[in-house]
Amino acid sequence: MLRRLAVGPCVLLCLRFDGAVGEAGRGSVRYKQLPESMQPKSLGENFTPFPLPKYDEDFGYGPVRLRNIPDIEKAKEREQRRGPELMESSLETSENEKNMQLQVEGFALPSSSGVSFEPLCKKETVGDGDSLGGYAVSRHYPQIDRLECNRSLKSLLLQFVQRPQVEARCAALADMASTISTRSDAELVRMFEEVSSPFAYDGRGLNFLVTTVKKFGRPYAVTNSLVTAYVNLMNAATVTLVQEQPWRLSRCPALTIQLVHFMALIKVFEPNKWFTSSNHAPSNRADYKHPRGTNQKTAFWRTGEELFDFMVELVRCDEHGVVPPLLDLCTDEQLVDLLNGFLAIMPNGTPLGSVFNSIMGCFLQRARSHLKRGLTSQEFGTMERMYLTSVMADASNDELLKILLTDSSCPRGPNFFAAFSRRQETLLHEKALVFLQKAIDTANENHDASTLLALMESGSEMLLSMVNKDLARDFAVKNQFDYQILRSIQHFGAVADRLRMEQLGTSARIPLLMRDVQAQLLASNTAQACLVDETASQSSAFLSEYVLPYPARRPSRPLMTMLSQLDYLNSMSSVFLLHSSLMATSTDQLVSAVRRLQSGKDSLIVSMSCLRELSVKFVTSPKQKEREACERALEIIAYEVEKGRIVLLPFSEEIRLHDAGPTATRTSSFGRSLSSLRGSCRW
Missing domain, CATH: 3.40.50 (Rossmann fold)
Structure with missing residues (x-):
């Protein structure tokens, strides 16, 4: 057996112990010199261990750019102060618990320091040193151990808009969902308006796809946590507005309209679009569940269906035809917006028949009452929007059309002519051309470029649907549709001018x-071909000049x-x-x-x-x-x-x-x- 002992800095003692009994079995002791690399190095007086920078006489330890470098002296001071602080905090905690116990039992004793200690569950004010900024312990603590959000809606919306990261937006949506019951109607309208900003009218709703997994046969897309956050927001709105506070929607038309438009934007009735990455390969994860376990967590969520059924009952007339209270509170513009929301929320773009008849009947009653005293230009614009909505729902109302065609006191707007793109009657088109000419002349007189461009767009849809193509083309050439539309497009101003100059030669x-x-x-x-043959035969008779002078200006x-x-x-x-x-x-x-x-x-x-x-x-x-x-x-x-x-x-x-x-x-x-x-x- 060999043992090695370090005797000095430069000497290594090797001892060998054999299994033999007695002194004869032991070998001789040998000494071996240590190599240079194993020799200890002498350190200076200003030597500093590794985590700290080197010491300099002028700068001390110098500028420290790393945040994780410990300060040994400050750490020692903290350790020395930690003992008394822990003792004081433990004494204060025990005193607070004793006072709370006495208050519960009915013995409200004043504290020794003269400061009243309130229970932890009543501390809702946030101080500068409070680590729960914007949050407080539940009022029912310790039965409910949960933090309640008391942040303002403005701070939550600023977090949602200015911090577009997934985690930040999910946290903001979670706080909004937990505080729906405490928000006012105006705050809820603003909240749903802001949270619907990431969605487009022709988008796929909650389509937040992160990656595509291609492992088990058919590939599938994985969504991030924003889908869950929005679904939880809809579920919280359902619980609050349907079960806990069912009177709020019937008393606030603006909240109902904003909510139904939000549901239409996120495509609550088309959840398959949430998991579809391409229009060429639609997904069926939302309405299909395989018995072996496929789509167990994403199928049949039924998000927003209970809330939609509740809103349908709010706008539907009863058996006796009595107008619901919600429709009585709506203005004419809000009636159109409400019908547009129910139109957009359905997958086929057609609202429920009872909903359409109820809203349209209420609007027609008001239109008949307005006819007795005369219609203003704003009321005509609202009526044109309603007629366009009815046409888009494939349920055009002839009574509205008759009112719009009879009164010609005000020029018609773009919505009126866009609605005529689905009509095929020649007489109606000829009557509409008269209104369109009057509206274009009025816009030119007022130098209203935006209204003129809108009239050109809606009028172009009507002209394309006309049976008499010659009449439509003459009208478009007369009012310079080509020039006006091209001039409104970026980089096409010069093209529009040249097209107008060369119109005669082109025609x-x-x-x-x-x-x-x-x-x-x-x-x-x-x-x-005959002309080419004649010129070839004539060219053989006489030869033209071989070199022609180049013109001064190239055409x-x-x-x-x-x-x-x-x-x-x-x-x-x-x-x-x-x-x-x-x-x-x-x-x-x-x-x-x-x-x-x-x-x-x-x-x-x-x-x-x-x-x-x-x-x-x-x-x-x-x-x-x-x-x-x-x-x-x-x-x-x-x-x-x-x-x-x-x-x-x-x-x-x-x-x-x-x-x-x-x-x-x-x-x-x-x-x-x-x-x-x-x-x-x-x-």
Whole structure:
């Protein structure tokens, strides 16, 4: 057995012990020198252990940028003071508990220090040193050991808006859900308005997908905690407004309207959209549960159904036709907003029949009473909104239409003409054109650009649905629909001016009839071929000058419109049609199509409706990538159209091509029109 002992700093003593008995079995003692690396090093007087910085005579320990470096001297001082502080705190705690016990038993004794100690459950005021800032212990402590939120609604909304992190917003939503019963009606209206800001009217509701798991067959998306936070908010609103305080919704129309609009934005009746990552692959996680355990936690939540049924009962008339108290408290504008909410919350966009009849009946009663004393312009605008809502619900009211067509004292608004896009009667369209002309003239006189643009948009929908295409096109050309709409789009001011200047030359090249376009193209091609043969025979008779003088100014290429360039499109190998949905993230597909235009074999068509859709997405899209892509696409298209390389389809020419109504997609009608052209049409 070998043992090694360190005798000194430089000597190592090795001892060996054998198993033999007696002195003879022990070996000799050997000494071995330690290597240099194992020698102890001498330290200076100002040496400091590792966690602290090196000591300097001028700066001391110097600037410390690390936060986790301990201060040994301060730590020693804290340890020395800790004993008396712990003793004082323990004595104070025992005295407080004794006083509380005596107060409960009925012996209210004054404290020795002269300060009254209140129970912990009554301390709701927050001091500077309170670690529970904005929160307090429950009033029923210790039976209910829970913190209650006493923060103001303003602080919660600031946290929700200014801190968009998932954890911060979930905490704010949880605090809002726990304090719904203590908030006023005005605070609840403001709260639901702010928490609905992240959602778009055409979005997927609570679609907060984090990642996609592709492990067990069909991949599925995983949501974050915001979905649970919003669902808990809806459940808390259901418990408070239906079970605990059922009188609040019937007494506050603004709260009912804001709540139903919030439910429509989060798509409470379309929960499958919450788990859908693409429109091409809809999910069924919300309404499907497999017996082996699939979708056990996400299926059949029934979020908001009880609250919706309660609100339906609030607006539904009884058997005797008595108007509910909630509708009596609503103004005319609130009635329209309420019906719009019940319209938007349903998956098919059609409200319940009893709800529609109740709200529409109440509105018609008020409209009849207003007719006796005369209608104002504001009341006409409200009536136009209600008529548009009824048309969107596929339940247009003829009584409202009769009132709107009879009285012509005030110019009609954009909602009135947008509602006419689903009517096919020629007499109604002719009557509506008179109102539209009057409204456009009034907007031009008042120099109201926003109203004029809104009239152009709604009027374009009506003109596209008219049976008499010639009348609609003449009206659009007369009121310069092409110029006004193009001028409102970013980067297209110069294009609008050039299109108005070249309108006469462009109109001369448009075929008179669109039914026999193929025959006209064949005739023009034959005539052009004969003309080429004649010029070839004449050129052999006499030769022209070999060198021609270059003109002083190179003529600019005119703008290319679709109906005026049918021969050009017929000679193309491929014709592309731009759709606004391609600009969701980038402009790569547009750039690749534009680069192919220089070959002379490909062409690109851009419609006015596509440009308008891109301009709307550029302003209103919640996604930054889509806004940037749409702005870049508008800039590229404007440059190429002005250079004469992209074929533009103005609204006046779109009227002659459009035969499917404004609800059809842009590609379907153009595909039928382009089918007569030679070559392939791609989009």
